[in-house]
Amino acid sequence: MGEGTVLDTSALISWPLSELSGSMIVSSQVSELEKHSPTRADIIESLGLIISEPSIESLATISELAMETGDMTGISQTDLSLVALAHCRGATLVTDDYRMQNLAEILGMEWRGAIMDGISETWRWELKCIGCGTVYGSPESPSRNKRVLKECKNCGSVLKLRKK
């Protein structure tokens, strides 16, 4: 069993204020919170949240795994950092994001959903062109925009994630 909890942004926004104290977040979530819930962002320091960052080793481990599973496609830098933070602190990861849950489950980490139950199996993704069927490798870094997948270099069709 690990110690402490690491909260993703959905938990940070939706959980009662009284339950946030003592949980860990990463600094990039503070600016996300300012966008989605400015009143919460204003009082973040008084809530007793611990703002931390993952070790470089942990971030490298999680990045490598995310490339291998295909979860790197569509994950944000913040989400990657949160999984890495929970990993290096031995903390429980609280998230409703399936990609983050998938990575945590494969690594045998403690995790729970913020509002929903979460995944019951792990998976590997591949990025495949819906036109010519070319399979692309996972990107080496998180995407800026979660929703935009690249176009096929061969035929210009849309790429879709499929379970391997």
Ligand SMILES: [Zn+2]
């Ligand atoms: Zn194609």
